[in-house]
Amino acid sequence: MPQNPTIPSASLDPIRKDTFGFDEARHLLWRAGFGGTPKQILTLVEWGPEKSVDYLLDFHDEGNFPDPKANTFDGSIMREFTADERDAYFRAQRAQDENTLARFRREIQDRQRRDRVQVREMQKWWLTRMIETPHPLEEKMTLFWHGHFATSYRTIENSYHMYLQNQLFRAHAVGNFGELLFAIIRDPAMLRYLDNNLNIRGRPNENLARELMELFSLGVGNYKERDIKEGARALTGYTYDGNAFAYYPARHDDKSKSILGKSGNMDGDDFVRAILAKRVCSEFITKKLYRFFAGEIPNLRTPAGQVVKRVVMRLASTMREHRYEIKPVLRQLLLSQHFYDPNIVLSRIKSPVELVVGTIRGLGTPTRDLSALLDAMNLMGQYLLLPPSVKGWEGERTWINTSTLYVRSNVANYLVMGQAPIFDEPGDEVYDPMGLLENLKFGAQHDPEQVAHRLLKLALGSRIAPERQWVIKDFLEQKGKIEPDSVRQAVSLITAMPEYQVC
Secondary structure, three states, X not given: OOOOOOOOOOOOOEOOHHHOOHHHHHHHHHHOOOOOOHHHHHHHHHHOHHHHHHHHHXXXXXXXXXXXXXXOOOOOOOOOOOHHHHHHHHHHHHHOOHHHXXXXXXXXXXXXXXXXXXXXXXXXXXXXXXXXXXXXXXXXXXXXXXXXXXXXXXXXXXXXXXXXXXXXXXXXXXXXXXXXXXXXXXXXXXXXHOOHHHOEOOEOOOHHHHHHHHOOOOOOXXXXXXXXXXXXXXXXXXXXXXXXXXXXXXXXXXXXXXXXXXXXXXXXXXXXXXXXXXXXXXXXXXXXXXXXXOOOOOOOOOHHHHHHHHHHHHHHHHHHHOOOEHHHHHHHHHHEOOOOOOOOOOOOEOOHHHHHXXXXXXXXXXXXXXXXXXXXXXXXXXXXXXXXXXXOOOOHHHXXXXXXXXXXXXXXXXXXXXXXXXXXXXXXXXXXXXXXXXHXXXXXXXXXXXXXXXXXXXXXXXXXXHHHHHHHHHHHHHHOOOOHHHHHHHHHHHHOOHHHHEO
């Protein structure tokens, strides 16, 4: 009996190599990265699923793509005043020396201005990495952790701390979730964002303790208010000094605490251990990974919801078996028959980052102006290093509304054609799409019907409505010749189609 087409496969068995074709490789590159060129897709088809997934997960050293360095950005812009500077400031206050006080204010304002310039350069730097990296899953996971442990520059106003956090996420991209949780309670950006620098003995601040359980590891309903209060006490004294974590024993509450069923003179590490001991922690983070890579979790009262629940629970079991290692979980998911089920493929709305980076990487368009792209991403609802709240970006259907759809269509047209109404300056580099046809490896490069089919298959995926192919075929026939200008315009028409918004 054939399977109900609305219910995805529950199988986590690996997909067979003989069923891993162009569509499956394209799907893998979109979900585990930001799309791929025809050449990259066909390479994965030749390799087969296991070699392809392992290549994406292992971050092979290409030898030509630099890792971030400590001196990539200036870590001293927002440095604290030295002891001598503080003394001078307080003397000026007591003496009501307005000239000296004004000089200090100008210096602070100048630092803030320079820091805002630097965070913009960081946004460009990270966007460039996502566009150019030979390790797309590394940057995709860095983006995942940025949304999971959401921290905004707007609150902390220290660009270098955001940079350090970005490096932290990259270092733990597919590593151990437990180790990342231990690291996040020592991260200067997170400590400042959730006010743990104000968390001291006798006056505990509960922000970090609450979000550590609610949003980062367990989820609502899996802890009590008492656990928050006791967790806050465990985190007293955890702060930062300059650009590094600092622990001040004198500020730490060293009395006995009881958190999530564990008791004793617990500190932040003990708090994290208590969290990791909870079975629900593996289920919570696995669910977040599933939503990011596979798709939304249907209503659990439906048959489809029950299937997805079983899949997530089995992935969570894999996470527990491997002591919170992320790589085995992703390998199991990305190789599974479930992941390539028609109900999963082309079911996710591209985030603004995926839309922009995927258009450049997959269609081979010029990068054009990074500042313009960042501004467009902001208008579409995803501004790198400035998530809207500690909950991060909600994603999926929230990406689409009347305002964002207009920008989404125009940003794709800008990348392809070099111009669009929302961009002040046209791009000066002409996009030549003919390489796409050459790399798609088919013989009828001058047949409008075949060209239309291949371009649509690359840009939209396997489920192409017949009317879409008629539109592009008729357009190319009217142009009369398959040449860069006509193909470029055809690609622009394709990116304006609603189907281009999903992956």
